[in-house]
Amino acid sequence: xxxxxxxxxxxxxxxxxxxxxxxxxxxxxxxxxxxxxxxxxxxxxxxxxxxxxxxxxxxxxxxxxxxxxxxxxxxxxxxxxxxxxxxxxxxxxxxxxxxxxxxxxxxxxxxxxxxxxxxxxxxxxxxxxxxxxxxxxxxxxxxxxxxxxxxxxxxxxxxxxxxxxxxxxxxxxxxxxxxxxxxxxxxxxxxxxxxxxxxxxxxxxxxxxxxxxxxxxxxxxxxxxxxxxxxxxxxxxxxxxxxxxxxxxxxxxxxxxxxxxxxxxxxxxxxxxxxxxxxxxxxxxxxxxxxxxxxxxxxxxxxxxxxxxxxxxxxxxxx
Amino acid sequence: xxxxxxxxxxxxxxxxxxxxxxxxxxxxxxxxxxxxxxxxxxxxxxxxxxxxxxxxxxxxxxxxxxxxxxxxxxxxxxxxxxxxxxxxxxxxxxxxxxxxxxxxxxxxxxxxxxxxxxxxxxxxxxxxxxxxxxxxxxxxxxxxxxxxxxxxxxxxxxxxxxxxxxxxxxxxxxxxxxxxxxxxxxxxxxxxxxxxxxxxxxxxxxxxxxxxxxxxxxxxxxxxxxxxxxxxxxxxxxxxxxxxxxxxxxxxxxxxxxxxxxxxxxxxxxxxxxxxxxxxxxxxxxxxxxxxxxxxxxxxxxxxxxxxxxxxxxxxxxxxxxxxxxxxxxxxxxxxxxxxxxxxxxxxxxxxxxxxxxxxxxxxxxxxxxxxxxxxxxxxxxxxxxxxxxxxxxxxxxxxxxxxxxxxxxxxxxxxxxxxxxxxxxxxxxxxxxxxxxxxxxxxxxxxxxxxxxxxxxxxxxxx
Numbered sequence: 001x002x003x004x005x006x007x008x009x010x011x012x013x014x015x016x017x018x019x020x021x022x023x024x025x026x027x028x029x030x031x032x033x034x035x036x037x038x039x040x041x042x043x044x045x046x047x048x049x050x051x052x053x054x055x056x057x058x059x060x061x062x063x064x065x066x067x068x069x070x071x072x073x074x075x076x077x078x079x080x081x082x083x084x085x086x087x088x089x090x091x092x093x094x095x096x097x098x099x100x101x102x103x104x105x106x107x108x109x110x111x112x113x114x115x116x117x118x119x120x121x122x123x124x125x126x127x128x129x130x131x132x133x134x135x136x137x138x139x140x141x142x143x144x145x146x147x148x149x150x151x152x153x154x155x156x157x158x159x160x161x162x163x164x165x166x167x168x169x170x171x172x173x174x175x176x177x178x179x180x181x182x183x184x185x186x187x188x189x190x191x192x193x194x195x196x197x198x199x200x201x202x203x204x205x206x207x208x209x210x211x212x213x214x215x216x217x218x219x220x221x222x223x224x225x226x227x228x229x230x231x232x233x234x235x236x237x238x239x240x241x242x243x244x245x246x247x248x249x250x251x252x253x254x255x256x257x258x259x260x261x262x263x264x265x266x267x268x269x270x271x272x273x274x275x276x277x278x279x280x281x282x283x284x285x286x287x288x289x290x291x292x293x294x295x296x297x298x299x300x301x302x303x304x305x306x307x308x309x310x311x312x313x314x315x316x317x318x319x
Numbered sequence: 320x321x322x323x324x325x326x327x328x329x330x331x332x333x334x335x336x337x338x339x340x341x342x343x344x345x346x347x348x349x350x351x352x353x354x355x356x357x358x359x360x361x362x363x364x365x366x367x368x369x370x371x372x373x374x375x376x377x378x379x380x381x382x383x384x385x386x387x388x389x390x391x392x393x394x395x396x397x398x399x400x401x402x403x404x405x406x407x408x409x410x411x412x413x414x415x416x417x418x419x420x421x422x423x424x425x426x427x428x429x430x431x432x433x434x435x436x437x438x439x440x441x442x443x444x445x446x447x448x449x450x451x452x453x454x455x456x457x458x459x460x461x462x463x464x465x466x467x468x469x470x471x472x473x474x475x476x477x478x479x480x481x482x483x484x485x486x487x488x489x490x491x492x493x494x495x496x497x498x499x500x501x502x503x504x505x506x507x508x509x510x511x512x513x514x515x516x517x518x519x520x521x522x523x524x525x526x527x528x529x530x531x532x533x534x535x536x537x538x539x540x541x542x543x544x545x546x547x548x549x550x551x552x553x554x555x556x557x558x559x560x561x562x563x564x565x566x567x568x569x570x571x572x573x574x575x576x577x578x579x580x581x582x583x584x585x586x587x588x589x590x591x592x593x594x595x596x597x598x599x600x601x602x603x604x605x606x607x608x609x610x611x612x613x614x615x616x617x618x619x620x621x622x623x624x625x626x627x628x629x630x631x632x633x634x635x636x637x638x639x640x641x642x643x644x645x646x647x648x649x650x651x652x653x654x655x656x657x658x659x660x661x662x663x664x665x666x667x668x669x670x671x672x673x674x675x676x677x678x679x680x681x682x683x684x685x686x687x688x689x690x691x692x693x694x695x696x697x698x699x700x701x702x703x704x705x706x707x708x709x710x711x712x713x714x715x716x717x718x719x720x721x722x723x724x725x726x727x728x729x730x731x732x733x734x735x736x737x738x739x740x741x742x743x744x745x746x747x748x749x750x751x752x753x754x755x756x757x758x759x760x761x762x763x764x765x766x767x768x769x770x771x772x773x774x775x776x777x778x779x780x781x782x783x
Contacts, residue, residue, distance in 0.1 A: 049737075051737055051738050052736075052737030052738075072737075074736050074737050088674075088736075088737055089674035089675065095674075115671065115672060115673065115674050115736070116736070133672060245731065270734065286734050286735065286747070288745075288746055288747055288748040288749075288774070289735075289744070289745045289746060289747075290669060290703075290734070290735030290738055290745040290747060291738070
């Protein structure tokens with residue numbers, strides 16, 4: 001190839017790339033939703049998504065002023081100065097995990113395939129987990145698949161799928177091909193974690209050891225666990241009569257006694273709940289037109305549900 | 320009623336007819352429905368067992384039929400309030416959701432003259448005679464599925480009707496009795512003219528009606544099929560006609576007794592679940608030429624002033640692919656001023672389960688290049704309407720194509736994720752059908768909800 005031809009190709013490629021960049025920028029602009037009012041919020045806050053945009057509200061006035069940022073995620077969580085953001089599948093790119101720092105600046109991305117579903121960060125901000133639907137089917141349908149992985153942001157160690165770990169069910173090795181994992185929650189030591197493993201029509205609470213690369217079953221019919229701040233209880237969604245097609249009851253499980261307590265929310269909750277403090281569970285409920293609200297209910301089974309943050313999803317307590 | 324039936328009958332003369340279809344009123348131009356469907360549940364049902372000849376099973380949830388030990392089942396319906404001529408009567412039974420319910424023979428259904436027997440009194444020893452005409456015989460039956468027998472010959476007017484079911488096969492079948500509620504036996508009576516039409520009466524604009532993500536073992540498909548019983552026109556499907564695997568038996572068990580009532584006027588498109596059977600042979604064999612050239616899955620037809628294209632998003636759609644090249648040639652050859660298309664995987668959706676399928680963009684681009692007006696999708700089990708957009712998803716009020724996700728045909732609903740730009744209306748709770756009235760220079764859309772649901776959505780968009 002002559003130098004001249006090579007140069008011409010280089011120029012053409014550069015022009016093409018520039019055109020793609022301009023086109024992408026134009027498309028991104030065309031995809032902007034309406035601007036929403038944004039107010040600076042300080043103090044103890046809740047991070048939420050406002051139709052896919054990372055936002056914060058004051059914990060003392062969660063229905064009040066809202067700071068709406070530019071970061072776009074289909075699911076978000078934040079703890080210890082680390083924010084995990086599952087980016088939506090875009091017009092010209094697949095989905096990804098974006099790890100953001102305390103200033104919500106992107107510090108790392110990982111390409112991921114599938115539809116964003118759950119994400120969690122350990123309290124220290126070190127460990128990040130995600131769940132995506134792979135075939136895009138819901139929990140309620142038969143035959144869906146999930147992909148759940150964990151990233152250690154300190155060492156860079158990434159486990160693409162918990163299926164790589166050694167799992168046991170009541171002590172016996174679990175190797176069935178139908179295993180699926182979802183909904184990780186981390187313990188305070190940045191090594192132990194809990195997650196749901198589905199196999200043979202059951203959905204088990206598993207306790208994992210990141211270093212040892214093992215998982216063992218703790219209880220049946222526990223989905224999307226969320227560990228309490230004191231590490232003693234799991235908030236989760238329990239399939240009604242063990243059948244996800246009948247919906248899910250928000251419940252807590254005492255890890256010592258394995259006692260189950262149904263919470264006062266009687267509507268079906270399809271979310272990984274969040275402890276906003278030691279006594280309160282927050283979760284999203286979707287209206288029939290697809291708009292979500294973040295609700296809260298006492299963790300001890302008393303009281304009744306109230307709207308915590310209207311028109312928001314994916315709550316996480318911060319600062 | 321009779322005063323209105325005459326003009327419809329006159330108008331129907333000379334239009335294309337199809338013997339399996341039931342005719343219905345036009346959309347909008349005739350004020351009242353000419354046909355009506357009424358569903359009755361049994362006033363009594365039970366079975367008897369030769370091995371325990373003195374026992375009554377009247378309150379059991381199960382209706383058994385078997386050759387050895389012999390079991391016979393009895394059904395009694397009281398038909399009241401039906402006005403006009405009975406066009407058809409279909410007896411529907413649902414198999415138990417247990418492995419033992421399956422059978423190579425679902426039994427022979429016969430009419431009975433005795434309508435005085437009591438559900439809690441009948442035993443093998445005192446059973447009434449099964450003495451009437453044979454109405455139909457079911458072949459092999461699967462568990463947890465609906466089956467249908469045409470009993471029009473026996474049910475001709477209001478009254479009480481008994482049916483007896485016997486089997487000579489030693490592997491018996493088990494059906495759900497009236498005590499089970501939602502899966503109780505049904506007698507579905509359709510009244511009105513039996514003249515049929517695939518085109519509307521003169522003066523009416525063509526109707527295109529349908530949905531995607533339709534038939535499984537649940538009841539959503541039965542409810543949406545009942546809507547089709549009262550809406551005339553061409554039926555579209557936006558894929559996933561059956562779950563989970565697209566097999567011939569799923570088409571026979573789930574689709575045929577529901578949406579299959581309208582097969583002769585249906586122009587389907589295939590979904591990924593239809594393709595869970597290799598080559599979607601279950602789909603192509605069931606629909607035959609209604610689905611276009613076998614194995615290809617894309618074809619077109621005209622309705623009034625409209626050109627309508629059914630495409631296949633389960634095969635290559637890339638620019639230059641056979642399908643994309645065919646589409647461009649097909650659109651170029653069309654002389655119709657308005658154009659609609661439909662396929663399974665959505666280019667635009669806010670659903671939380673399936674991301675937008677960017678692989679479909681070359682098809683959308685070809686339609687946009689040829690100034691098409693309307694595109695329908697499925698795949699996410701919900702309803703969503705978008706404003707007219709260009710192929711990149713930008714709002715385009717000049718040449719943009721209005722799109723709908725119409726995945727509310729019967730499969731259990733999905734939720735929504737982040738709501739995408741230009742999404743105008745969404746619903747994730749109501750089953751229903753999307754009814755499109757294809758006018759000469761515009762189209763009207765209407766979400767028609769199933770009985771008991773209230774969500775609706777309607778409007779009009781002009782052709783470009």
